[in-house]
Amino acid sequence: MKKYGFGADVGGTTCKIGLFSMDGSLIDKWEIPTDKTNGGENILKDVAKSVSDKMAEKGIAKEDVEGIGIGVPGPVTDDGVVHTCVNLGWGEKNVVEELQKITGFTVKAGNDANVAALGELVEGVGKGKKSLVILTLGTGVGGGVVINGKIIHGADGAGGEIGHMNVNSEEKTPCNCGNCGCLEQYVSATGIARMARMKVATCGSGETLLQQKSLEELTAKDVFDAAKLNDEVALEIVERVGEILGDAMARVAVVANPSVFVLGGGVSKAGDILTCPIQDD
Amino acid sequence: MKKYGFGADVGGTTCKIGLFSMDGSLIDKWEIPTDKTNGGENILKDVAKSVSDKMAEKGIAKEDVEGIGIGVPGPVTDDGVVHTCVNLGWGEKNVVEELQKITGFTVKAGNDANVAALGELVEGVGKGKKSLVILTLGTGVGGGVVINGKIIHGADGAGGEIGHMNVNSEEKTPCNCGNCGCLEQYVSATGIARMARMKVATCGSGETLLQQKSLEELTAKDVFDAAKLNDEVALEIVERVGEILGDAMARVAVVANPSVFVLGGGVSKAGDILTCPIQDD
Numbered sequence: 428m429k430k431y432g433f434g435a436d437v438g439g440t441t442c443k444i445g446l447f448s449m450d451g452s453l454i455d456k457w458e459i460p461t462d463k464t465n466g467g468e469n470i471l472k473d474v475a476k477s478v479s480d481k482m483a484e485k486g487i488a489k490e491d492v493e494g495i496g497i498g499v500p501g502p503v504t505d506d507g508v509v510h511t512c513v514n515l516g517w518g519e520k521n522v523v524e525e526l527q528k529i530t531g532f533t534v535k536a537g538n539d540a541n542v543a544a545l546g547e548l549v550e551g552v553g554k555g556k557k558s559l560v561i562l563t564l565g566t567g568v569g570g571g572v573v574i575n576g577k578i579i580h581g582a583d584g585a586g587g588e589i590g591h592m593n594v595n596s597e598e599k600t601p602c603n604c605g606n607c608g609c610l611e612q613y614v615s616a617t618g619i620a621r622m623a624r625m626k627v628a629t630c631g632s633g634e635t636l637l638q639q640k641s642l643e644e645l646t647a648k649d650v651f652d653a654a655k656l657n658d659e660v661a662l663e664i665v666e667r668v669g670e671i672l673g674d675a676m677a678r679v680a681v682v683a684n685p686s687v688f689v690l691g692g693g694v695s696k697a698g699d700i701l702t703c704p705i706q707d708d
Numbered sequence: 709m710k711k712y713g714f715g716a717d718v719g720g721t722t723c724k725i726g727l728f729s730m731d732g733s734l735i736d737k738w739e740i741p742t743d744k745t746n747g748g749e750n751i752l753k754d755v756a757k758s759v760s761d762k763m764a765e766k767g768i769a770k771e772d773v774e775g776i777g778i779g780v781p782g783p784v785t786d787d788g789v790v791h792t793c794v795n796l797g798w799g800e801k802n803v804v805e806e807l808q809k810i811t812g813f814t815v816k817a818g819n820d821a822n823v824a825a826l827g828e829l830v831e832g833v834g835k836g837k838k839s840l841v842i843l844t845l846g847t848g849v850g851g852g853v854v855i856n857g858k859i860i861h862g863a864d865g866a867g868g869e870i871g872h873m874n875v876n877s878e879e880k881t882p883c884n885c886g887n888c889g890c891l892e893q894y895v896s897a898t899g900i901a902r903m904a905r906m907k908v909a910t911c912g913s914g915e916t917l918l919q920q921k922s923l924e925e926l927t928a929k930d931v932f933d934a935a936k937l938n939d940e941v942a943l944e945i946v947e948r949v950g951e952i953l954g955d956a957m958a959r960v961a962v963v964a965n966p967s968v969f970v971l972g973g974g975v976s977k978a979g980d981i982l983t984c985p986i987q988d989d
Contacts, residue, residue: 558863572963579855581965582839592962593955674874681873682853682963684862 429493433481433532435474436498436539437461439514439566442470444477446485449493451550455481467516475529494533497522498542500569502584507536510584513603539563541578541587544571547689556686560679562589562672564694567603568611568618572683579683590615592675613671616694619647622664635660651697665697669704676705710774714762714813716755717779717820718742720795720847723751725758727766730774732831736762748797756810775814778803779823781850783865788817791865794884795848820844822859822868825852828970837967841960843870843953845975848884849892849899853964860964871896873956894952897975900928904945916941932978946978950985957986 429449436443438461445456459477462469478495481487499522501512507523522536537545544561553559557576563569568590572579579586590611591604598608612618624642627635636653637645637660653661676688695701710730717724719742726737740758743750759776762768780803782793788804803817818826825842834840838857844850851870853860860867871892872885879889893899905923908916917934918926918941934942957969976982 556863570962574855574860575858577856579964582837582967583965585962586965588962588965592959596955674877678873678959679963681851681866681869682960683860684864684867684869686863 430491431487432493433478433495434497435478435495436543437470437474437515438500438539439463442474442477444474444481446481455485457481461515463516465516466518467512470515470517471522471526472529475526478530489531492532494535495526495530496542497526497534497536498539499536500539500567502588503536503538503541503580504584505580507534509536537578538569538571538580538584538587540569540571541573541580542571543569543691544573544587544689545578547687547691548573548576552689553687558683558685559687559689560587560589560676560683560685561689561691562676563692564614564616564690565692566615566617568615569692570679572679572685574683574685589675589679592678594671594675610671610675614668614675614694616647616692619650619664619668619694620645622667623647623650623661626660626664630660637661647694647697651700654700665700666704669701669707672701673705673707711772712768713774714759714776715778716759716776717824718751718755718796719781719820720744723755723758725755725762727762736766738762742796744797746797747799748793751796751798752803752807753810756807759811770812773813775816776807776811777823778807778815778817779820780817781820781848783869784817784819784822784861785865786861788815790817818859819850819852819865819868821850821852822854822861823852824850824972825854825868825970826859828968828972829854829857833970834968839964839966840968840970841868841870841957841964841966842970842972843957844973845895845897845971846973847896847898849896850973851960853960853966855964855966870956870960873959875952875956891952891956895949895956895975897928897973900931900945900949900975901926903948904928904931904942907941907945911941918942928975928978932981935981946981947985950982950988953982954986954988 432447434445441458442461443458446454500514501509503509509517509520509522511518523534526534540563544559547553548559558574561571570587570589572587591609593608594610595608601607602609602612623645627637636658650661650664654665713728715726722739723742724739727735781795782790784790790798790801790803804815807815821844825840828834829840839855842852849871851868853868872890874889875891876889882888883890883893904926908918917939931942931945935946
């Protein structure tokens, strides 16, 4: 039996890489920058080199490695092909084939949120459960659905794309995906900052702590920080975020009825101040 | 190898029963009334007797029957237990165990819309596909989701309960389930009639063909019939039904991304006049 496996989470800014023992325990983790130049053509080579460097550092033999699992921020078909991945600059790319060719290892690829959902079910908060839905609230909103231990990839690799559920038929500003009114436009870090800018623009002078920064500089973290200080305007925005997120999760629940919902990504670090209005909804 | 199988679809008014060969072909079908007296205690006995009568009529030996599949209008757990089934008067009932005991046959039970989804995937419009979502638009709205050939039962047997997706947070009238604003309240036969009554009540005299009946007697069929005659008020209602249904289906699509959507139930007989606004949405 092999001894080790590698996991790589390729993001728009950094690739997070982990070395695991075969029982799923994390041995080491590190990050490398994501090189998006030239249509992201170096990304897989950089991951491969980083894995190879780590093996040299730890004295790991090639025959002791089971393979590499890689998550990418876009739809991935069952056989590991990405058709387009805007955040990495990729067009059509056979991730599995390419990384296998460079490394000689077995490779499995999946959408980042889908594999995060699987990870949470196998070794995370959903351990011992049959089904789980994850929403990763970061720059965008990723989603993953795992039922009976299997990822719902969907007919077009778009299973679990909950970030693009329509939640507002009145919205006129388009989402990155081209549609208007997607969940991502309201509950991602970018979306929360956008709602804050719109709200603060209508406030009188001195009405909110959020006016301590220019509108352009406002972040989701500013909103949660001000809400924790009981700033009325910030609380109103957080309430709205929780309401929209709670409604969307309820809609997912009538389709998949999962045992567990997991919120991940930077926005989820807000903690109770975010989860309370979701539960109230 | 066995030669035959029976299928029973238990509804609030009738039980539809079918005799099948083992390749899934329908040999015969018939209906018996659903006896809801005494908490529906006769329903399974009546199904068993009807199956037994059919075997006698056709000269089918017990050893040639593989078993009975039964669909019921409520949530059913993986092991065939119904916790409550309002439309049949049932409280907690182990459908599989009871029907097995009466008949001596192997029994499989499932929610009616879930098994309809499976049936459409195996022998219906989804034949050869991997995944399918069905919405049955009848007195209520049933839903079923099948992914990679398996029904999504959900952690509480509520997988695919799409009829109870919230589509209107402003609704004050409660659904049968107790929540307000469920899909079922707008796109079931009952829901369409309800919308028609509300709309017609605001119309001036002679404004719509729907005034040829009293408000209480208006049905979904009246609405579709009037819409086909280009009645403006009826067309507006149908447009709204299609819009609400299309929005809900789009929300299901970002979760499950099925290969096929199927609309069933009495309301689906309206045909193009219903499906066109859904596709436009």
